Amino acid sequence: MISHKEPRQIEQFINKQEKLANHCSYGIGGRAEYFASPRSITELVELLRYCSQQGLEYTIFGIGSNVLFSDQPSANIMYVSLKELLQFDVKDNEWFVSAGIPMSMLALAGELIQSEDFQFTHLLPGSFGAGIYMNAKYYHGQIGDVISRVYYLDMAEPSLEIKSIPVEECKYGYKQSIFQEKPWIVLGADITVEDYPSLSETEIESILERYMLMKDNKSNLMQFHAFFSGEMKRLSQPETPIFIQEIEEYRSKNKHFINHSCGSYFKNNYDIGQSIGALVDHLQMKGTTYGGAMISPHHGNMLINVNDATAGDILHLQRIISEAIYKEYGFIPEPEVQIIK
Ligand SMILES: Cc1cc2nc3c(=O)[nH]c(=O)nc-3n(C[C@H](O)[C@H](O)[C@H](O)COP(=O)(O)OP(=O)(O)OC[C@H]3O[C@@H](n4cnc5c(N)ncnc54)[C@H](O)[C@@H]3O)c2cc1C
Known part of the structure; x- marks a missing residue:
């Protein structure tokens, strides 16, 4: 179930003249006239209503690891980052994970219950919401394979009620999903974890609290790497799983966290047979x-x-x-x- 945190007044979470370069892994982007990062669904809905009342367009993103912002952002757009929408609820073997949670947090949660199913998300930059939207993948793992139901807002409906869709109807393919076809904002998803012990909510919450201390550095790849690598090392003592070690090696070799980038720039064309x-x-x-x-x-x-x-x-x-x-x-x-x- 989705719960709502105590909402702030709208003026408290709209920033003026915010440098978009600070909200993406590229470190590129001019100053946005309007920028907001809501902390709850109530705040998000409030913000969307405000945009409609003020005649502002909006653009939604997460942690900014797959975007290229303009050098001169439009003055008529509210740039909305969902990276502060942070909620990780555990009920028996069901998790609800909100859109702003970094995907790499799933690998930590998996490690806590000794499941290998989420290892592919280790050091995969970006938010869970964008991962659901893009069907983010690494090696044989993809987000569409680990979720059961997605919650979203349908922007075509003025009521802005929370809706949900089972994963079977999400049209997942290579870097494809139904979310790319519809005016929907992903709020989060349920994950069912069978055959494993229950995840300790206290442990995942304490990791989340430490993550929140990163404040404005959540889109910085070096900080991202230091945080998630460090947490994984701590949790996986005495021996880090082989696949996790391979991910660390692959991403270090390709300098993923030293250079400012958005990862792969182009989608692969598998008809050609080469990347x-x-x-x-x-x-x-x-x-x-x-x-x-x-x-x-x-x-x-x-x-x-x-x-x-x-x-x-x-x-x-x-x-x-x-x-x-x-x-x-x-x-x-x-x-x-x-x-x-
Ligand atoms: C070094 C590096 C390595 C990478 N490696 C991989 C990899 O191995 N595999 C892979 O798949 N990707 C990879 N990526 C790309 C990136 O990790 C993914 O695309 C990720 O899903 C982006 O998440 P984000 O929160 O940063 O999205 P953003 O860049 O913030 O947003 C991207 C777009 O997603 C949409 N979006 C975001 N959130 C929502 C939402 N809640 N609802 C609806 N739409 C939304 C919007 O259209 C937005 O423009 C890599 C990126 C980097 C920088």
């Missing part, structure tokens, strides 16, 4: 720079902000990669990153 990273490698484009942006020398599908890049610099690299791939392989790669005006 976009491999194609960029064949085209010898790794290490190409433009302005403050670079095609990562370690991974051809990562466009990184190395020196105060602008959104324009990143979009330029996107263009030259797309043109080169089209010329050589005959298709235009589809960006995975969400480009926000």
Whole structure:
């Protein structure tokens, strides 16, 4: 069940002239006239009503690890981050996990009950809500496989009542879901954990309290890595599971938490039989720079902000990669990153 925290007055959680660069892993984005991060569903609903009364558009995001914000955000848009929507309820073998909870928290919860089912989320940047929206995946694990029911607001309905949908109807595929087709805001989901001991609510709450101390650094990849790596090491003593060790090694090798990036920039095109990273490698484009942006020398599908890049610099690299791939392989790669005006 979804409970609501004591709501604040709307003026208390709308910030003016907020730098969007501080709310995404890219560290790119100009000042937003309106920015808000509601802490409860009641606050979110209040905010959406306020936008409609004031004639403001809104854009929803989570921790900002898959977005490219504009250098000049629109003055008529309320930028809404759900990263403070933090709730993790446990009732027997049912969990309700809210949209703002980082996906990597699931790996910690799994470790607490000695389940391997959530290990793939270890160090997977981003919020659970966005993971549900994108069907975030790592190796053989994907978010659509671990949830049972999703709660959402349907923005096409003025009543803004909380609705829910079972996972079987969520149309999950490779980085696809029904949530990308509808004007819905994901609030969270139920997870059923069978055949394991109950998760201790006290333990998960104390991890969550420590996470909340990160305050404004929740979108910073280095801080994210330090926090979740540290918590996992503590929980998995004396021996860290092999898959967790492999994730640590893979992400360190590819410098995931040193560079400012959004992870993979393009979706893979499986018809081609090779990843976009491999194609960029064949085209010898790794290490190409433009302005403050670079095609990562370690991974051809990562466009990184190395020196105060602008959104324009990143979009330029996107263009030259797309043109080169089209010329050589005959298709235009589809960006995975969400480009926000
Ligand atoms: C270093 C690095 C490595 C990565 N590795 C992986 C990986 O292995 N696998 C993978 O799948 N992804 C990976 N990513 C991408 C990212 O982790 C996922 O896309 C994640 O789901 C983004 O979560 P977020 O909260 O940061 O989303 P945001 O970037 O904040 O939002 C992205 C979009 O999701 C939508 N959205 C967000 N929240 C909601 C909501 N509650 N309701 C409705 N729509 C919503 C919005 O359209 C928004 O624009 C990586 C990113 C980085 C930086």
